Amino acid sequence: MSGGLDTTLHAPARLQIAALLARVEEAEFATIRDIVEVSDSVLSKHLAALGEEGYVRLRKAAQDGRQRTWASLTRAGRKAFAAHMAALQELVASAQAAAVAE
Structure with a gap:
């Protein structure tokens, strides 16, 4: 993890997968x-x-x-996803503040 961003979750497809799995108990492979x-x-x-x-x-x-294969986020996965999202939100807020200051 660098600066709060999780490099495992940072890949766009992995972030999408985690976001999907964060909303459900589990999802079937084909649906994902x-x-x-x-x-x-x-x-x-x-x-x-x-x-x-x-x-x-x-x-x-x-x-x-x-x-069939079903996937679900583990407790560690949910925690990592929440931390990654918080880091992304902080990055966006910082960028917005810098843009307004210019």
Whole structure:
């Protein structure tokens, strides 16, 4: 983490994934893929990176006769996302203050 920003969450797709998962208990892989508008392989890589940091938990379960993957934010993931969002808000406020001062 640098200046309050979390480099794991800073990638746009990962930030979108975290924002989506912060609003729900869990989401199915295909739903996340469709909302974030990435390929299966790209989403898998992002979820793996978030999982390595302990931010995301993956659960596999059969549904409609097919194996599905569900993702959820862990407690650490929710905390990291909240801290990252606070750092972004602080950055925006600082930039706005500087723009008004000019």
